Each structure stands twice: as structure tokens, then as C-alpha cells.
Amino acid sequence: MSTRLAPFARRVLSRRIPLGARSVQTVNIEADSTRLASQPGEPSQPFTVTLNENSFRGYRTETPGLDVSVTKENLIEWFQQMTLMRKMEQAAGALYQAKLIRGFCHLAVGQEAVSVGFHSSMEKDDKLITSYRCHPFAVLRGGTVKGVLAELLGRQDGMSHGKGGSMHIFTPTFFGGNGIVGAQVPLGAGIAFADKYMGKKTVTFALYGDGASNQGQVFESFNMAKLWNLPCVFVCENNKYGMGTSAERSSSNTEYYTRGDLIPGIQANGMDIIAVHQAVKHAREWALADKGPLLLEFVTYRYGGHSMSDPGTTYRTREEVQRMRSTQDPIKGLQKYIEEWGLASEEELKEIDKKAKQEVDAAVEEAKQSAEPQLKDLWTDIYYAGTEPATMRGREREEVHHY
Amino acid sequence: MGHTAIAEIQFSDYIYPAFDQIVNEAAKIRYRSGGQFNVGGLTIRTPSMAVGHGGLYHSQSPEGFFLAASGLKVVIPRSPIQAKGLLLASIRDPNPVIFMEPKILYRSSVEQVPVSDYTLPLSKIETLIPGSDLTLLSYGTPLYTCETALSLLSSPPPELDNEKMIPKGVRSAKVELIDLRTILPWDMEGVIESVNRTGRLVIVHEAGKMGGVGAEIAAEVQKRCFLRLEAPVKRVCGWDTPVGLQYEKFYIPDAVRVVDALVETLKF
Numbered sequence: 099m100s101t102r103l104a105p106f107a108r109r110v111l112s113r114r115i116p117l118g119a120r121s122v123q124t125v126n127i128e129a130d131s132t133r134l135a136s137q138p139g140e141p142s143q144p145f146t147v148t149l150n151e152n153s154f155r156g157y158r159t160e161t162p163g164l165d166v167s168v169t170k171e172n173l174i175e176w177f178q179q180m181t182l183m184r185k186m187e188q189a190a191g192a193l194y195q196a197k198l199i200r201g202f203c204h205l206a207v208g209q210e211a212v213s214v215g216f217h218s219s220m221e222k223d224d225k226l227i228t229s230y231r232c233h234p235f236a237v238l239r240g241g242t243v244k245g246v247l248a249e250l251l252g253r254q255d256g257m258s259h260g261k262g263g264s265m266h267i268f269t270p271t272f273f274g275g276n277g278i279v280g281a282q283v284p285l286g287a288g289i290a291f292a293d294k295y296m297g298k299k300t301v302t303f304a305l306y307g308d309g310a311s312n313q314g315q316v317f318e319s320f321n322m323a324k325l326w327n328l329p330c331v332f333v334c335e336n337n338k339y340g341m342g343t344s345a346e347r348s349s350s351n352t353e354y355y356t357r358g359d360l361i362p363g364i365q366a367n368g369m370d371i372i373a374v375h376q377a378v379k380h381a382r383e384w385a386l387a388d389k390g391p392l393l394l395e396f397v398t399y400r401y402g403g404h405s406m407s408d409p410g411t412t413y414r415t416r417e418e419v420q421r422m423r424s425t426q427d428p429i430k431g432l433q434k435y436i437e438e439w440g441l442a443s444e445e446e447l448k449e450i451d452k453k454a455k456q457e458v459d460a461a462v463e464e465a466k467q468s469a470e471p472q473l474k475d476l477w478t479d480i481y482y483a484g485t486e487p488a489t490m491r492g493r494e495r496e497e498v499h500h501y
Numbered sequence: 502m503g504h505t506a507i508a509e510i511q512f513s514d515y516i517y518p519a520f521d522q523i524v525n526e527a528a529k530i531r532y533r534s535g536g537q538f539n540v541g542g543l544t545i546r547t548p549s550m551a552v553g554h555g556g557l558y559h560s561q562s563p564e565g566f567f568l569a570a571s572g573l574k575v576v577i578p579r580s581p582i583q584a585k586g587l588l589l590a591s592i593r594d595p596n597p598v599i600f601m602e603p604k605i606l607y608r609s610s611v612e613q614v615p616v617s618d619y620t621l622p623l624s625k626i627e628t629l630i631p632g633s634d635l636t637l638l639s640y641g642t643p644l645y646t647c648e649t650a651l652s653l654l655s656s657p658p659p660e661l662d663n664e665k666m667i668p669k670g671v672r673s674a675k676v677e678l679i680d681l682r683t684i685l686p687w688d689m690e691g692v693i694e695s696v697n698r699t700g701r702l703v704i705v706h707e708a709g710k711m712g713g714v715g716a717e718i719a720a721e722v723q724k725r726c727f728l729r730l731e732a733p734v735k736r737v738c739g740w741d742t743p744v745g746l747q748y749e750k751f752y753i754p755d756a757v758r759v760v761d762a763l764v765e766t767l768k769f
Contacts (some may be wrong), residue, residue, distance in 0.1 A: 258535035274534065278525055285526065292504075315521075367555040479536040480571050482595035487624060487686030490571070 127432025215374025232275030309340025
């Protein structure tokens with residue numbers, strides 16, 4: 099559509115289908131509406147909390163139970179991890195602003211309840227694959243803050259030795275971010291297929307965003323996963339905006355948990371980590387019980403732009419971002435639980451916050467100290483060692499590298 | 502995972518929707534994960550080239566699109582014996598391989614294939630006819646066209662038997678016929694060695710000339726054999742048009758076009 103015609107078309111369109119008038123009800127996304135149901139005791143002793151009754155919505159399935167068993171140790175660990183993830187992402191943002199990180203950088207600030215909540219309900223051998231917004235998952239699934247930051251800086255100590263950068267970080271159970279919108283979803287179905295084929299009792303979580311949900315290959319993956327009854331949980335991290343566009347402007351159906359046709363779905367609060375923990379636990383049990391794939395949608399919110407080149411304020415108001423930060427922040431929500439339920443004092447949490455900052459600061463320094471990749475590695479890992487062509491063009495005097 | 506996946510795409514014309522998975526995932530996973538992951542020696546079999554009446558979406562030769570996908574191998578056999586040996590080698594190769602099987606040869610190429618286990622080397626040309634005056638390089642179906650062209654050259658039928666079309670002086674030329682077999686990474690050393698001996702190169706393939714395999718080979722050969730070349734490198738390819746159904750026979754290089762290129766290059 100040409101720009102000259104665009105305003106006219108929009109006027110016509112808005113007269114016919116007013117975007118705002120289509121009110122889509124979603125789950126409650128408050129970060130702090132879980133209530134205590136039994137009194138906490140010793141740090142490792144489980145106690146029960148009750149989630150807000152609107153934490154989940156189901157499509158062709160029951161929703162997870164609202165009573166969740168947690169321990170003080172759980173909540174403190176989650177707070178520590180969420181804080182660490184936010185500091186790491188903020189450090190990455192600062193390194194990018196300082197022009198030390200080049201290329202692409204997608205931060206997950208505001209979405210910490212999702213990554214940490216996931217990790218809290220996953221077993222060691224479960225697999226996870228996600229989009230470019232991948233840094234927290236890489237750390238939680240076996241990586242390190244230094245490994246991620248060094249990769250962003252393009253250094254040898256990076257988790258892919260500087261060859262990947264932001265979207266290409268892996269651990270034995272984490273199959274990376276991905277630079278192509280939606281491309282990780284079929285890979286996730288493939289990982290689930292491989293594990294099922296090998297007789298492994300594991301679950302694969304394939305994550306994507308609301309923007310990617312309209313990709314054709316996502317639906318192709320849904321079909322095969324359902325057809326072959328794969329232990330794959332498809333997870334839409336709905337942060338309400340794709341790159342420069344709201345979900346309402348890109349998706350004919352923004353209830354992403356209902357888009358799997360025969361695949362049942364659950365929409366869940368992605369801002370309250372206890373709800374995330376419960377939803378993932380439920381989904382994991384579902385897949386292990388050989389019930390086939392499940393769609394899981396987390397309604398969440400990103401504070402920053404889509405990537406560093408997107409200010410994130412051209413398609414939503416600053417007030418909206420500010421309102422989310424001040425009223426529905428997942429870390430503040432968990433902090434409120436911990437304090438109100440008498441699990442730790444404000445001072446103790448401040449100490450955790452301070453330690454997380456120190457850890458990230460140290461990781462930043464170590465990552466900066468790491469050496470640039472070696473020239474010889476420009477040519478390694480292209481073909482399996484010993485099966486390369488005799489030569490490959492590259493930055494040598496003759497512009498040809500001899501293997 | 503320790504297993505090998507052998508996939509099939511029914512026609513290579515249908516490979517385009519999988520382009521992202523092949524080029525961005527299969528070819529790059531080893532590199533982008535710093536050596537942590539691989540695709541377990543994936544091999545993709547897919548019928549390629551013209552079938553005689555396939556038209557736009559069933560007679561294409563997409564091998565050229567994969568030339569820049571480092572990490573990937575592309576292999577095209579010319580016959581049943583070659584197909585078995587090269588396919589086993591492709592499956593056992595720890596890199597992802599696209600194995601393109603010329604469609605029309607399924608029904609026309611017959612050989613007694615050994616039942617025993619054997620492989621043929623990847624990234625190695627095979628010299629089918631040794632020669633010293635010109636290197637004729639091809640792969641897949643057009644190799645048979647080249648054979649026909651060589652017989653037209655040495656003993657032209659009455660319609661071509663005149664000095665203007667095929668001069669007597671070139672009829673006894675010793676043309677070296679080479680099967681490239683692996684398109685990526687191609688056997689540069691083998692091709693260069695041959696052209697340095699003969700001083701002339703004609704490349705024949707069904708895919709269009711623009712951005713095709715021949716373009717890459719011609720560029721390397723002119724750089725590496727510059728002082729040995731007696732004539733410009735000549736390419737005989739499909740036209741740079743879609744493969745229109747009724748035009749298919751005109752689209753693919755035929756023996757007359759090849760013999761014409763041989764004469765032009767030998768006389769240069």
C-alpha cells in the first residue's frame with residue numbers, strides 16, 4: 099500500500115472495523131494478586147498459595163489448578179534469578195549504547211517471570227528453544243551471564259565463541275534463539291520428535307512471540323505435532339507488540355492459545371511468576387502423560403523496544419509503558435509476596451539485588467577482558483573437520499584459506 | 502542425537518519453502534553454535550532438472566541457489582552406479598547434503614548396479630573421456646547431451662556435414678569430458694588441472710546461465726588459468742527464462758547448441 103493512500107485506507111478500515119471496539123478479554127495479568135492459603139514454615143517446607151481466579155483460560159481443556167505449592171527457598175531463588183536476568187539485560191543494553199555490542203540485541207526486560215518461571219518447572223533434560231529474545235533462557239538452561247555477554251561482545255569466551263552473537267547461544271538442552279521469526283518452532287517440534295523417537299521421557303518447549311504466531315511454518319509445526327502426538331508444548335510469549343505493531347493490528351485472532359485447531363490451549367498470566375510456574379508444570383505433566391502437544395500463551399509485556407533500533411514508543415504510549423512498569427512489574431510483584439508473607443525483609447532483598455548487580459558487573463568486566471576470536475576459527479565448524487573442501491575464500495593474503 | 506535423517510523432497514522445484522531450514526538451519530547450525538550442534542549428517546534427496554514435459558514448477562534446476570551456503574554439500578549423479586555410490590557417501594558424510602537426482606534419468610538410465618556396499622568420493626570430478634584440446638564439463642542429464650554432441654562433432658550427420666557448420670579442422674579434436682558430480686564444494690583442483698592441459702573450457706548445465714554453477718566455475722577458471730586459456734570460457738545453459746511447458750525442449754541445452762559451442766571455442 100502506498101503511503102499516499104495509507105491514511106485514506108486506514109480511515110475506511112477504521113470506519114468498518116474499529117480496532118478499539120473489538121474487545122478481547124484476556125486473563126488477569128497482575129503480578130501480585132496471589133493470596134496466601136497456608137502459613138509458611140521452614141525455608142524448604144512447602145506452603146500453599148492461591149492464584150487469582152482469572153489467572154488461566156482454557157481452550158478445549160481444563161485450566162491448571164489455582165492452588166500452588168511453593169517454598170520460601172523457591173521464591174527467594176526466583177527473586178534472585180529474575181533480578182539477575184534484569185541486571186544482565188540492562189547491562190547488555192548499556193554495552194549496546196556504548197557501541198561495544200554491535201549487531202542485533204533484543205532484550206527481555208519486563209518478561210522475567212516467563213523465563214524464570216519456565217526454568218522453575220522444567221527438569222534438567224527437558225529441552226527449550228526460543229526466538230531472538232533469548233538471553234535469560236541461555237543463562238538459566240546451563241549458560242552463564244559472562245558467556246552471554248561475551249557472546250554479545252563477540253569474544254572467545256562467548257557461548258558460541260563469538261561466532262553467533264545475540265541470537266545464537268546454545269547449551270546441551272537449550273537450542274538457541276533464532277534470527278528468523280518463527281523458524282525455531284518447527285525445530286522445536288523436531289526436537290520433540292527426536293526425543294520421542296529415542297524413547298526419552300522429556301518435554302520440549304518451543305517458544306515464539308505474538309508477531310511470529312502468524313508465520314506459516316508455525317501452523318505446519320502444529321499440524322505435525324498433533325498428527326504425531328509429539329511431547330511438544332508450543333508457547334506464545336504474547337508481549338502485545340511485534341516489531342513496530344500491536345498484536346491487534348497483525349493478528350486476526352489475538353487469543354493465541356486458541357490457534358492450534360485440535361491442539362488444546364491455555365492462556366496464562368505471564369507477569370505473576372507463580373502463575374507461570376504452575377502453567378508450565380501443568381503443561382509438562384500434560385506432555386509427559388502422552389496427551390500430545392499443548393499451546394500455552396503467556397500474556398506479558400516488554401518494557402523496551404522490539405530491538406535496540408526500536409524506541410518502542412511509536413506504536414504505544416509512554417504512559418502505557420510507565421503504567422505497566424509501576425503497577426504490574428513481575429519482580430516487584432514477587433517482592434511484595436516475599437515481604438507480605440514474611441519470607442524475607444526488604445533489606446535482605448536489597449542485598450540480593452546488590453549481589454546480582456555485583457555479579458553482572460563482574461561478568462561485564464570479565465567478558466570485556468576476553469580475547470577477540472582467533473583468525474583460524476573463521477574457517478572452523480563450517481564443515482566437519484576433515485571433510486572440508488581443500489580451500490575456502492577468506493581474509494588471508496591470497497584470500498584463500500587452505501585446510 | 503546420533504541418528505542420520507534422510508529426507509525426501511518430491512521435486513527439487515518444491516525446495517524453496519524449505520530454503521530457510523536448509524540454508525539458515527541445516528547449513529549453519531555447526532558454525533553458529535560454535536561447534537556444539539550439528540544436523541547429524543542429514544541428506545536430502547530430491548529429483549531435479551527437466552523431465553521433458555514438467556514445465557514451470559517441475560523441470561527446474563535450483564542447485565545454483567545453494568552455492569553460497571557454506572556448510573552444505575550438493576551432489577548430482579549421472580547414472581545408477583554413480584547414484585548408489587554417491588548417495589551412500591552423502592549419507593555417511595557428517596555434513597548436510599542435498600542429493601539432486603536428475604528426473605529424466607529415472608526412466609532412461611540403465612546400469613547393472615553392484616549389490617555390495619560401496620561409496621564414491623564427494624568433491625571429486627570424474628573424467629569420462631580423456632582429451633587434450635578442450636575440457637567439456639557438465640553434470641547430471643546434460644552429460645548425455647554432451648556425449649551426443651561429441652559424436653556429432655567427430656562424425657556429423659549429413660545435415661551438419663559441411664565446412665560452415667562443423668569445419669574439418671575441429672572434427673578430430675580430442676575433447677575431455679568431465680562429470681563434476683559434486684556441485685558444492687566443487688573440485689576446483691581437478692577442473693583447473695584439466696583446463697591447464699587443454700586450454701579451453703565449455704560448461705554445460707540445464708539451470709539458467711545467470712548466477713548458475715557455470716558462472717562461478719568460469720570466474721575461477723579465468724582467474725587461475727588465465728595465461729593458459731586459448732579461448733573464453735563458454736557456457737551452454739538453460740535460458741534465463743522460466744521453464745515454460747511448451748518451450749521445455751528449447752530451454753534445455755541440446756546437442757546442437759553444445760556442438761556449436763565446441764566449434765566456436767575450438768576455432769577461437
